Amino acid sequence: MSSIRLVRLRRILPASAALALFAAIDMTAALAQQAGELLPPVEVSPPQSRKQAKPAGRDAASTRRAATRRSVTAAVAPKPVALDLAPPTPLNSNAVAASASRLGLTVRQTPATVEVISAETIREQRYRTVSDVAQGAVGVTAGDNPAEPSAFSMRGFTNSQINTLYNGIKIGPQNMTSRIMDTANLEAVEILKGPASLMSGEGAAGGAINLVTKRPHTGPIRNEADFSWDSLNSLRAHFGSGGSTNVQGLDYRFDVSRSSLNGFAEDTNTRTLDLSGQLDYRVSDSLKVWGAIEYREDRSKAYWGAPLVPVAFSGSHATAGIVSGSYFNRTDLGAVTIDDRTFNTNYNVLDNRNVAQEVWLRGGFELKLAPDLTLKSQAYGYGAERSWFNNEIEAFDATNNQVYRERFYVAHSQRLVGNITDLVWDANVAGFDNRMVATLSSSYLDFVRPGAANFPNDFVSLVDPDRGFYGPLTTQQQTARIDNEALSFEDRLKLTRTFSLIGGLRVEHIGLDRNSTDPVGLVKAGFPFTKDWAPVTGRIGYTWEAVPGLTFFSQYATGADVSANNIFLLAPAQPLDLTTTRTYETGVKHVLWDNRAEWSFSAYDIVRRNVYAAAGGQTLNIAGRQESKGVEVAGSIRPIGPLRLWGNIAYVDARYADYDFAGGSFSGNAPPNVPRVVANAGASWRFFTPWPVEVGITGRHVGDRYNTDANTVTMNAYTIGDLYAFVDIPKAVFNAVDLARLTFRVRNFTDKRYAIWGDPFYPDQILLGAPRTYEISAAFKW
Structure with missing residues (x-):
């Protein structure tokens, strides 16, 4: 592995110095977050009359300070992201999502649609990768297209819009940095819907998905291990351990996981390795310091999809129900299909590879400056080496009835360093409880991208192709250096015990320096160039708990991202403006029946302006405006002890507007990979026998989608389901093990053939979903 070097810290020292000065001058402004660390909940005092405002404020502040003092130890102790401030609920709305708000709010207290998928849910549903987790969420689809692993779609937006x-x-x-990632080392996956630039900056037009690694806890050491095997001969293994050490105040967490996931297409496989660890040290009741390290790698021999083929050519081998429509790109194919002889065919070259190696170093502290004032800060360094060495294009050519192939190579060498610091202030404003978080963040990114300057090509037969090898390679180089500084404020004012105003504002600076050279090292025309942006984004909303457990919310939020949708690949001739995104959203979240039932509803209207969209041949079109309107409903209930029912459904109407270009218009068309309807449902029954047994079924429906902006080829709707059963083995069987569980699962039990994803940059081919597979797993905790 290439050594992973961190950019020297001198590049962020000016930002850190400014941060310290800022905190010294005005302690109510602030600085940024130690990721995932939570604060005590805001204490609420009852509203007082105007005449009593002053003493009430003092009393409320005194009460709040007392409560804060009582919880100082808890505040500085390590906490998981999904901290439950109340008993768990069926939809996990008592969990705190740090990526949705820095105020320490639960999902139900946040004026936005947020989902937190816990490690327990991941384990029960046997979600193996991050893409599996996302597809269990409301209205989210995913496809592990090897060009853009872990690509997501939600609320009408895809890829780098999330x-x-x-x-x-x-x-x-x-679409440049994500990789296939195993879930074994994750504590939770947080999904924030809609424009989220306030929380995560440029690029969050459609939302954000936050992957949270497991962290230390205070208490006895707990260990866990799990193993699985499936009928494709895939293997997974994980071991984790965490708890308090013999050193007073020192807690640890360590996880290691390894997987080898075989694909259904011939000679396809993804191998992952993830090692993560963190130490938390409570120096005193008011100070905690921590440090974390993680190493990840993935190596795969990739599947790039099945080519679209003319129905007239496939004849009796043409399939129905996977794709429909007509297609013209290299040649006019007319009505298209997926040929059933290509279901398991791999058209990639024999020496193909996709490889990534990543290292994270993070560390920081949390300090109680005063009972009502907390300073948190973390510094981080990240390094990655990635490479793609594949045949990526598989286009059926109607002139010779063969498959045209074209090679592509690209590599990344990425270095990132940064600091995030928060100052959290609990105060009383005219008798009302208020919490404000001020965040200052800065980062420096260096990105070197060697890539192919030539693209070897050939033709192979549709059936049993001679895969061959990559062939000659000529490279050229691109670089990008990005400075980012942001100052943000977030505030919650509790006007009553049940009604809160919540808002925030973010001012961000992005500085880009790009260069590109040809194969002999000469700088290309128009390079180097620099560009700066200064987006201002925010959110304003409310939550109202009309009756206990029933919360209404609304919000107006904005987002911004670079119009070409990939800041690393901007060319001098492309317009370098920012898109602007705004959303109106309203909804309700309801927990009832003594926490045995929960449901939520949200409706939204999103508009994104100055949009660029992908076209075939790695080009971009000006798409003008994108509009997205929809509703989402989710519910879960346990009507009686053994029975659990859950389900969700999302409907979205996403359309382009003002999408005109020479020779035509795509106005009114839907963006690629955006289904109108996505639904999930499940049911389970638990038999309370001496060896408890649970059986269950889950189902998923995804509506029609298109693979390009032209909307001429439809990836047809599909419905698939899983069956599972597990048995919990009593402790008496394994004296040293507190919990042992054996699980058997059948994935896609109807053996449905379906299209799961289409890459608009490679419109000639479609990624197919996996057929029926059988899996057995064992998990142990002690």
Whole structure:
């Protein structure tokens, strides 16, 4: 592995110095967050009359300070992100999502649609990768397209319009930096819907997905291990341990996981390794310091999809129900299908590879400056080496009835350093409880991108192709250096015990320096160039708990991202403006029946202006405006002890407007990979026998989608389901083990063939979903 070097800290020292000065001058402004660390809940005093405002304020402040003092130890102790301030609920709305608000609010207290998928849910549903987790959420689809692993779609937006965060930190556009990631080392996955630039900055037009690694807890050491095998001969293994050490105040967490996931197409496989660890040290009741390290790698031999083929050519091998429509790109294919002889065919070259190696270093502190004032800060360093060495284009050519192939190579060498510091102030404003968080963040990113300057090509037969090898390679180089500084404020004012106003504002500076050279090292025309942006984004909303457990919310939020949708690849001739996104959202969240039932509803209207969209051949079109309107409903209930029912459904109407170009218009068309309807449902029954057994079924429906902006080829709707059963083995069987569980699962039990994703940059081919597979797993805790 190439050594992973961190950019020298001298580049962020000016920002850190400014941060310290800012805190010294005005302690009510602030600085940024130690990712995932939570604060005590805001104490609420009853509203008082105007005449009593002053003493009430003092009394409320005194009460709040007393409560804060009582919880100082808890505040500085390590806490998981999904901290329950109240008993768990069926939809997990008592969990705190740090990526949705820095105020320490639960999901139900946040004026936005937020989902927190806990490690327990991940374990029960046997979600193996981050993409699996996302597809269990409301209205989210995913596709592990090897060009853009862990690509997501929600609320009408896809790929880099959705920020992917790691412990609250963004490392770059999703379609450049995300990788296939196993879930074993994760504590939770947080999903924030709609424009989220207030929380994660540029790029969050459609929302943000935050991946949170497991963290230390205070208490006895707990260990866990799990193993699985499936009928494709895939293997997964994980071991984790955490708790308090013999050193007073020192807690630890360590996890290691390894997986080898085989694909259904021939000679396809993804191998992952993830090692993560963190130490928390409570120096005193008011100070905690911590440090974390993580190493990840993934290596795969990739599947790039099945080519679209003319129905007239496939004849009796043409399939129905996977794709429909007509297609023209290299040649006119007319009505298209997926040929059933290509279901398991791999058209990639024999020496293909996708490789990534990543290292995280994070550390920080949390300090109680006063009973009502907390300072938190973390510094981080990240390094990554990635490479793609594949045949990526598989286009059926109607002139010779063969598959045209074209090679592509690209590599990344990425370095990122930064600091996030928060100052959290609890105060009383005219007798009303108020919490404000001021955040100052700064980062420096260096990105080197060697890539192909030539693209070897050939033709192979549709059936049993001679895969061959990559062939000659000529490279050229691109670089990008990005400075980012942001100052944000977030505030919650409790006007009554049940009604709160919540808002925030973020001012961000992005500085880009780009260069590009040809194969002999000469600088290309128009390079180097620099560009600066200064987006201002925010959110304003309310929550109202009309009756206990029933909360109404609304919000207006804005977002911004670079119009070409990939800041690393901007060319001098492309307009370098920012898009602007705004959303109106309203909804309700309801927990009832003594926490045995919960449901939520949200409706939204999102408009994104100055949009660029992907077109075939790695080009971009000006798409003008994108509009998205929809509703989402989720519910879960346990009507009787053994029975659990859950489900969710999302409807979205996403359309382009003002999308005109020479020779035509796509106005009115839907963006790629955006289904109108997505629904999930499940049911389980638990038999309370000496060896408890649970059986369950889950189902998923995804509506029609298109693979390009032209909307001429439809990836047809599909419905799939899983069956599972597990048995909990009593402790008496394994004396040293507190919990042992054996699980058997059948994935896609109807063996449905379906299209799961289409890459608009590679419109000639479609990624197919996996067929029926069988899996057995074992998990132990002690």
